Amino acid sequence: MNIKSKKHIKIALVCGAGGFIGSHLVKRLKKEGYWVRGADIKRPLYSRTAADDFMVGDLRDQKFCQKVFSKPFDEVYQLAADMGGAGYIFTGEHDADVMHNSAQINLNALHFGRLANIKNIFFSSSACIYPERNQMDPNHPNLAEDSAYPAGPDSEYGWEKLFSERLYLAYKRNYGMNVHIARFHNIFGPEGSWNNGKEKSPAAMCRKVAQAKDGGTIEMWGDGKQTRSYLYIDECLDGVRTLMKSKFTGPVNIGSEEMVSINELAAMVMKIAGKKMKIQHVKGPLGVRGRSSDNRLIRKTLKWEPTGTLYDGLTKTYAWINEQVKAKRKDT
Numbered sequence: 620m621n622i623k624s625k626k627h628i629k630i631a632l633v634c635g636a637g638g639f640i641g642s643h644l645v646k647r648l649k650k651e652g653y654w655v656r657g658a659d660i661k662r663p664l665y666s667r668t669a670a671d672d673f674m675v676g677d678l679r680d681q682k683f684c685q686k687v688f689s690k691p692f693d694e695v696y697q698l699a700a701d702m703g704g705a706g707y708i709f710t711g712e713h714d715a716d717v718m719h720n721s722a723q724i725n726l727n728a729l730h731f732g733r734l735a736n737i738k739n740i741f742f743s744s745s746a747c748i749y750p751e752r753n754q755m756d757p758n759h760p761n762l763a764e765d766s767a768y769p770a771g772p773d774s775e776y777g778w779e780k781l782f783s784e785r786l787y788l789a790y791k792r793n794y795g796m797n798v799h800i801a802r803f804h805n806i807f808g809p810e811g812s813w814n815n816g817k818e819k820s821p822a823a824m825c826r827k828v829a830q831a832k833d834g835g836t837i838e839m840w841g842d843g844k845q846t847r848s849y850l851y852i853d854e855c856l857d858g859v860r861t862l863m864k865s866k867f868t869g870p871v872n873i874g875s876e877e878m879v880s881i882n883e884l885a886a887m888v889m890k891i892a893g894k895k896m897k898i899q900h901v902k903g904p905l906g907v908r909g910r911s912s913d914n915r916l917i918r919k920t921l922k923w924e925p926t927g928t929l930y931d932g933l934t935k936t937y938a939w940i941n942e943q944v945k946a947k948r949k950d951t
């Protein structure tokens with residue numbers, strides 16, 4: 620099969636194409652006219668993949684990885700990782716797996732990417748690489764890209780990402796690969812984990828509000844005064860594509876500067892749902908006190924930044940999660 624026909628402008632590989640961001644990225648690349656191969660240990664959970672070819676297998680496995688990198692891809696997007704929200708990353712129970720699995724995937728992707736002569740590779744790093752000491756004040760966190768060192772992430776997930784950033788940069792230096800590294804900040808939207816223990820705060824909040832009765836009570840981990848910013852999936856992909864089309868290596872933040880407390884996030888979701896409920900603050904894994912994207916570098920280098928509001932993104936996400944909750948109720 621001549622996959623690089625006139626119909627397709629480029630061919631791309633998306634590792635992690637069965638995941639939240641990866642499955643949306645495949646759809647985006649297809650819309651742009653790409654031929655896309657997806658690879659993942661599982662297929663997307665909530666809709667059919669849009670990929671032309673989808674290989675199910677373990678990217679920790681060298682033999683599988685070699686097969687995945689068997690075409691002259693113009694672009695590779697490496698998003699596969701062992702990850703989840705605070706309930707997965709911060710309990711400590713998954714530390715060894717998170718570090719081992721994700722590092723192994725990145726080692727394989729770069730090794731077989733180099734052997735396959737891949738020139739352009741994207742790596743999804745995370746805001747979790749930033750030092751904990753700069754995120755103690757919920758109102759004034761410092762997440763400028765150059766604040767990453769001296770290193771001090773608050774999770775093993777963050778340490779693995781930092782190691783892998785360095786690995787990608789070393790492949791650029793030693794083997795001339797065009798590497799593009801983004802540090803994602805809390806990406807959310809429809810078709811993300813919402814009830815399997817890997818969900819993040821926006822999805823968890825939407826689920827709790829959708830499941831609770833008007834006037835009822837929902838639980839929240841911590842005092843709700845910790846701050847975060849959240850970026851809607853479509854804007855995340857705009858950022859990824861802008862970075863990939865540029866000559867800029869990064870690492871660069873892809874996130875929103877609209878910082879809210881978790882209490883404010885809950886209030887927004889309730890407003891969208893048209894429900895009012897009491898919040899019961901309970902003990903739970905929390906992460907840092909304050910975190911928000913710093914977009915000065917991306918504005919300067921790529922002349923791009925997200926412009927959508929959290930409220931609009933949450934409205935679309937709540938609608939999708941509410942549908943899932945209703946569908947589950949019907950099943951039981």
Ligand code: NAD
Pocket residue numbers: 634635636637638639640641658659660661676677678679697698699700701702703720724743744745746802803804805806807819
């Ligand atoms: P996700 O968990 O939905 O997607 C990751 C995918 O990797 C999953 O489909 C999973 O099956 C796959 N995977 C894991 N181990 C694998 C293996 N051994 N072999 C093959 N596939 C394997 O997560 P996501 O939210 O889509 O995140 C994508 C990337 O972006 C990840 O690298 C993540 O660390 C990074 N990131 C995400 C966020 C966010 O807010 N979603 C924030 C920062 C960084």
